[in-house]
Amino acid sequence: MRFVDEFRDAGMARVLSTKIAELCEPGRHYKFMEVCGGHTHTIYKHGLEDYLPETVSLVHGPGCPVCVIPMGRVDDAIAIAERDDVILTTFGDMLRVPGGRGSFFDSKAAGSDIRMVYSPLDALKIARKNPDKRVVFMAIGFETTAPSTAMTVLRAAAEHLDNFSVFCNHVTIIPAIKAILDSPDLRLDGFIGPGHVSTVIGCRPYEWIARDAGKPLVCAGFEPLDILQSVYQLLRQLAEARCEVENQYARVVPWDGNTKALQVINEVMELRPHFEWRGLGFISHSALRINEKYARFDAERIFALPGVRVADPKACQCGEVLKGVLKPWECKVFGTACTPETPIGTCMVSSEGACAAYYNFGRFSRDRVKEATRT
Amino acid sequence: MCLGIPGEVIELMADPSGQESDLAMVSVEGVKRAVNIGLLREDGQLDLEPGDWILIHVGFALSKIDEKEAKASLEFLMGLGDAYTDELEALAASDIT
Numbered sequence: 001m002r003f004v005d006e007f008r009d010a011g012m013a014r015v016l017s018t019k020i021a022e023l024c025e026p027g028r029h030y031k032f033m034e035v036c037g038g039h040t041h042t043i044y045k046h047g048l049e050d051y052l053p054e055t056v057s058l059v060h061g062p063g064c065p066v067c068v069i070p071m072g073r074v075d076d077a078i079a080i081a082e083r084d085d086v087i088l089t090t091f092g093d094m095l096r097v098p099g100g101r102g103s104f105f106d107s108k109a110a111g112s113d114i115r116m117v118y119s120p121l122d123a124l125k126i127a128r129k130n131p132d133k134r135v136v137f138m139a140i141g142f143e144t145t146a147p148s149t150a151m152t153v154l155r156a157a158a159e160h161l162d163n164f165s166v167f168c169n170h171v172t173i174i175p176a177i178k179a180i181l182d183s184p185d186l187r188l189d190g191f192i193g194p195g196h197v198s199t200v201i202g203c204r205p206y207e208w209i210a211r212d213a214g215k216p217l218v219c220a221g222f223e224p225l226d227i228l229q230s231v232y233q234l235l236r237q238l239a240e241a242r243c244e245v246e247n248q249y250a251r252v253v254p255w256d257g258n259t260k261a262l263q264v265i266n267e268v269m270e271l272r273p274h275f276e277w278r279g280l281g282f283i284s285h286s287a288l289r290i291n292e293k294y295a296r297f298d299a300e301r302i303f304a305l306p307g308v309r310v311a312d313p314k315a316c317q318c319g320e321v322l323k324g325v326l327k328p329w330e331c332k333v334f335g336t337a338c339t340p341e342t343p344i345g346t347c348m349v350s351s352e353g354a355c356a357a358y359y360n361f362g363r364f365s366r367d368r369v370k371e372a373t374r375t
Numbered sequence: 376m377c378l379g380i381p382g383e384v385i386e387l388m389a390d391p392s393g394q395e396s397d398l399a400m401v402s403v404e405g406v407k408r409a410v411n412i413g414l415l416r417e418d419g420q421l422d423l424e425p426g427d428w429i430l431i432h433v434g435f436a437l438s439k440i441d442e443k444e445a446k447a448s449l450e451f452l453m454g455l456g457d458a459y460t461d462e463l464e465a466l467a468a469s470d471i472t
Contacts, residue, residue: 120433251448
């Protein structure tokens with residue numbers, strides 16, 4: 001077993017497509033939100049909407065970590081990078097993200113030492129090799145990525161690598177889901193739960209969504225059959241008048257998550273009182289920062305940051321896309337002024353952003369979708 | 376960046392002094408890379424050996440993939456797809472010349 005190909009079988013996808021159609025009540029429309037940007041990517045890459053009846057729509061959620069970073073934080077990171085003694089490292093997805101004064105690429109072209117890394121451990125290696133420089137890792141990501149950053153800080157502490165620090169932008173998924181549920185603009189029938197975040201936090205933190213908010217949630221894997229099976233399981237819950245948290249991705253997600261990963265997050269980080277999300281505004285207790293014990297590795301304490309809040313460009317509707325209120329192509333600048341090469345908003349940058357995914361893989365005609373969403 | 380990829384553990388690596396380390400050599404689609412397995416260590420114990428599959432994210436193993444659960448998931452799908460497998464079997468049994 002290779003855990004990939006088995007979950008991409010086209011024949012089985014057609015079977016699931018038929019079973020999904022059988023479960024739909026005639027005349028009823030269903031809206032499910034896939035919280036995670038990785039799911040959005042799979043849905044567009046494999047054209048999964050073609051396997052669903054027109055009465056089932058998938059709404060893209062806020063789970064793209066690059067997309068939710070507000071412009072002010074990009075400007076803060078660039079301000080750090082502009083210092084002569086600094087090497088700023090971050091994931092490749094971040095490099096094109098526009099801030100108020102341009103992107104990381106622009107700053108790099110102007111002379112800043114900004115480097116793309118695959119892992120925070122690569123940033124640590126750069127710090128070891130450059131003892132005369134201060135190496136800052138701009139950390140982004142949900143609970144999936146936070147433990148890797150925390151492990152790297154612990155390693156830096158063990159090695160006394162005091163020229164290494166983290167500009168921490170880790171966010172947490174539950175407050176974002178709560179903000180979506182509190183939003184009056186959107187009526188949802190259930191959630192496709194974020195599989196890789198759940199690898200760390202487990203399935204229990206979602207129980208309130210089924211119990212108190214009355215929405216079923218199926219924690220899902222990232223292959224095409226995983227997503228179609230999750231839609232099937234959501235529809236079956238609705239058909240049987242059940243409202244539960246189910247784990248479709250049990251091969252990877254333990255119900256209680258990864259205890260060690262949660263421990264290292266708690267050792268190194270603490271919740272911020274509030275954090276600004278692009279499109280969702282300020283959300284309480286929705287992000288992590290480096291705690292007092294590891295303060296010497298916290299770039300926010302080491303460097304003076306502008307910390308200025310920058311409003312999104314007027315033309316950009318990323319906020320509405322992130323809340324699932326607008327489909328990517330309904331944004332006024334989608335594919336015209338805003339493209340992956342010259343993005344105006346973050347959703348067009350990351351491969352997990354709904355706009356980039358639709359721009360790169362969008363395969364069925366916009367007219368057909370408009371038709372389907374009008375009914 | 377948030378995508379996780381499955382890889383097969385080839386070898387648990389020792390550190391330069393020969394002690395157990397937090398690294399494993401892992402094969403992903405035939406490419407071998409060192410991956411940090413520290414997040415799979417609970418109370419110092421590591422339940423991992425060559426041949427096991429792990430989910431890798433930004434250089435760290437986040438989870439050991441449970442083959443029994445993967446099989447259960449596929450069996451569930453096969454159960455749904457009885458009509459499809461019947462058709463496949465019928466096709467396999469046919470002898471059109």
